[in-house]
Amino acid sequence: MTLLAGAATADISPRKPVPLFGYPHAARISTGIHDPLLASALYLANGDQAAVLLSLDLLFIEPPVARRIRARVARACTVQEACVFIGCTHTHSGPISSRILAWQDDPAAPEPDAGYLEAVAEHAAEAAAAARKRAVPARLAWTSADATGVGGNRRRPDGPTDPECGILAVRHAADDSPWLAVVLIYGMHPTVLHEDSTLVSADFPYAARVHLREHLRADMPVIHFTAPCGDQSPRWFVKEQSFREAERLGRMLGAAALAGIRSVDGAAFSAEALIAGSLRTVSLVRRRHLRKTGDRCACERTFT
Numbered sequence: 001m002t003l004l005a006g007a008a009t010a011d012i013s014p015r016k017p018v019p020l021f022g023y024p025h026a027a028r029i030s031t032g033i034h035d036p037l038l039a040s041a042l043y044l045a046n047g048d049q050a051a052v053l054l055s056l057d058l059l060f061i062e063p064p065v066a067r068r069i070r071a072r073v074a075r076a077c078t079v080q081e082a083c084v085f086i087g088c089t090h091t092h093s094g095p096i097s098s099r100i101l102a103w104q105d106d107p108a109a110p111e112p113d114a115g116y117l118e119a120v121a122e123h124a125a126e127a128a129a130a131a132r133k134r135a136v137p138a139r140l141a142w143t144s145a146d147a148t149g150v151g152g153n154r155r156r157p158d159g160p161t162d163p164e165c166g167i168l169a170v171r172h173a174a175d176d177s178p179w180l181a182v183v184l185i186y187g188m189h190p191t192v193l194h195e196d197s198t199l200v201s202a203d204f205p206y207a208a209r210v211h212l213r214e215h216l217r218a219d220m221p222v223i224h225f226t227a228p229c230g231d232q233s234p235r236w237f238v239k240e241q242s243f244r245e246a247e248r249l250g251r252m253l254g255a256a257a258l259a260g261i262r263s264v265d266g267a268a269f270s271a272e273a274l275i276a277g278s279l280r281t282v283s284l285v286r287r288r289h290l291r292k293t294g295d296r297c298a299c300e301r302t303f304t
Contacts, residue, residue, distance in 0.1 A: 002046070002137050002173075002271065003044070003045070003046050003137065003138050003139065003140070003173070003271040003272070003273050004043075004044070004045040004046070004135040004136065004137060004138060005042065005043065005044050005045075005135060005136070005138035005140065005170045005180050005181065006042075006043045006130075006131040006132055006133065006134035006135035006136065006180070007040070007041065007042045007043070007131050007134065007170070007180055007181035007220075007221035007223070008040075008041055008127045008128075008130035008131040008134060008221060009038045009039065009040045009041070009127055009221050010038065010039045010123035010124065010126045010127035010130070011036045011037070011038060011123065012037045012038060012039050012056065012057065012058075012119070012120050012123050012124070013033050013036045013037045013200055014030065014037075014095050014116060014200060017029050017030050017031065018030050018095045018096070018113065018116070019095070019096050019108070019109070019110060020092075020093055020094065020095065020096075020197075020198065020200070021058075021059045021092070021094060021095060021096040021097060021109065022059050022091070022092025022093065022094075022191070022195075023092060023194070023195035024102070024103050024106050024108065024109065025106055025108050026108055026195035027107070027108040028108070028195060028197075028198050029198065030095075030198055030199065030200050031198040031199060032198075032199050032200070033199065033200040033201075034093075034199040034200060034201040034243060035200075035201050035202055035206040036202075037056075037057035037058070037091070037094055037200060037201075037202055038055075038056075038057050038127075038202070039054065039055070039056050039057075039120065039123050039124040039126075039127045040054070040055045040056075040127065040221050040222065040223040040224070041053065041054050041055075041073075041124070041127040041128040041130075041131040041221075041223070042054075042131060042170070042181050042183060042221070042223050043077060043128065043131035043132045043134075043135055044138075044140075044273065044275055045132075045135060045275065046273050046274075046275050049083075049274075049275040049276060050077065050078075050079045050083060050132075050275060051079060051083040051084070051085065051275050051276070051277055052073055052074075052077055052079060052083065052084045052085065052128050052131070052132075053085050053183060053223055053225075054069075054073060054084065054085065054086045054087070054124055054127070054128060054223075055086075055087050055088070055089060055223045055224055055225055056086070056087070056088050056089070056120065056124065057088070057089050057091050057094060057202040057205070058088045058089070058090075058091065058094050058095070058097040058120070059088065059090055059091060059092060059094060059097055059098070060088050060090065060097065060098055061086075061088060061097050061098050061117075062098040062099065065097075065098065065117055065121075066086050068121055069086060069120070069121045069124050069125075070084040070086060072121050072122070072124070072125040073086075073124055073125050073128040075125070076125040076126070076128050076129040076132075077128050077129060077131075077132045078132075080277065081279065082277040082278050082279045083275070083276070083277035084128075084277070085277065087225040087226065088226065089190060089202055089203075089205050089224050089225070089226055090189060090190055090226040091190045091201065091202050091203045091205070092189070092190060092191050092193065092203065093190075093193045093197060093199065093200060093201040093202075093203055094200060094201075094202075095112075095113065095116055095200075096109060096110065096111075096112045096113070097112055097116075097117065097120075098112060099111065099112065131221075136172060136173070136180070137172065137173035137174075137271070138170055138171065138172060138173055138180055138271070139170075139171055139172075139173050139269035139270055139271050140168060140169065140170045140171075140269060140270065140273060141168075141169050141264050141268045141269045141270065142166070142167070142168055142169075143167045143169065143260050143261065143263065143264050143268075144164050144165060144166050144167055144260055145164070145165045145167060145256040145257050145259060145260030145261075146163050146164065146165075146256060146260075147163045147164070147165045147186060147252070147253050147256045147257075148163040149163075149237065149252060150163070150186075150188065150204075150234065150237065150249050150252050150253050150256070151188040151189075151232050151233055151234040151235075151237055151249070152232060152233075152236060152237065153231070153232065153236075154189070154231045154232060154233040154235055155231070157236040160230070161230075161232060162187060162230060162232065165184060165185065165186040165253065165256060165257055165260070166183075166184070166185035166186070166227065167182065167183065167184060167185070167257055167260050167261060168182070168183035168185075169182055169183075169261045169264065169269075170182070170183075171269060173271060175266075178217050178220075179216045179217045179220050180220070181220060181221045181222070181223060182212055182216070182220065182221075182222050182223070182257070182261065183222075183223045183224075183225070184205075184208065184222060184223070184224045184225065184253070184257055185225045185227045186224070186225075186226070186227055186253060187226060187227035187228055187229035187230065187232055188226070188229055188232040188233060188234065189226075189229060189231075189232065189233040189234070190202065190203030190204055190205055190226075191203070191233055191234060191235075192204050192234050192238055192241060192242075192245050192246040192249060193241060193242075193243070193246055194241040196241070197241070197243075199243075201243070201246070202224075203246050203250075204234070204246045204247075204249045204250035204253065205224040205250060205253075206246070206250060207246055207247040207248075207249070207250025207251050207253075207254065208222070208224065208250040208251070208253040208254040208257065209222040209224065209250075209254070210250070210251075210254070211250065211251045211253075211254025211255060211258065212254050212257060212258060215258050216258070216261075234249055237249065
């Protein structure tokens with residue numbers, strides 16, 4: 001069997017002024033686009049098994065929307081729905097893309113635009129189909145990088161944090177060949193830009209992509225996923241809430257990822273990959289109530 005890989009992106013930026021999503025009670029209508037929001041797709045196939053990794057530059061999407069997008073991507077790429085993996089970068093400077101119970105009575109957070117979500121699904125399928133069409137023999141390697149200094153614990157500057165950035169590096173099977181794609185998995189809220197910003201943006205992940213493209217391949221797709229972040233944020237690391245800071249921190253993440261990629265020995269890249277996926281319904285831990293313990297709150301939970 002030959003491992004095949006291809007990657008592509010599609011622009012999912014809104015085509016008109018829209019309410020921006022991410023800060024409750026802050027009425028923000030977009031006044032332009034600082035950097036494009038993307039649907040970024042990586043197609044992987046090995047024999048009769050194939051999968052698509054899809055990242056969207058949105059805060060988050062609801063399960064029914066995710067299911068519709070998964071079905072369209074699966075049809076576009078002729079893969080099983082269980083093998084379409086969807087995540088969001090969690091930018092707080094994109095259109096409203098879902099409902100959230102805590103903000104249901106917030107006039108600054110109206111219902112998502114169904115037409116926009118339909119366009120996202122369409123462009124996501126287009127990106128995935130283009131990625132499949134570009135698929136070539138490939139090799140890949142997993143590694144990670146230390147992104148200390150980009151962000152940390154949202155509550156306390158000295159609190160527990162996880163600076164690791166997971167990386168999947170994908171290149172052509174031939175030696176000394178071009179890079180095909182890089183997947184970043186980093187757990188931090190893209191909240192460098194705050195509620196005073198009215199420009200559409202992917203926040204710091206955009207600058208991380210730019211940095212990697214400048215050093216690896218100019219048109220290389222970078223698929224960014226927000227890992228389980230444990231409430232990590234750039235709060236204690238920003239000098240100001242600006243695009244300049246988003247670029248500084250994003251390039252720090254990009255530089256850390258680049259160092260991690262370059263530290264991987266060529267022999268570590270492999271064409272052997274088990275590709276599979278499954279869909280399951282899981283029961284989450286439900287928070288029952290809070291009880292105060294000094295200056296903190298302890299959560300008592302029970303399984304449902």
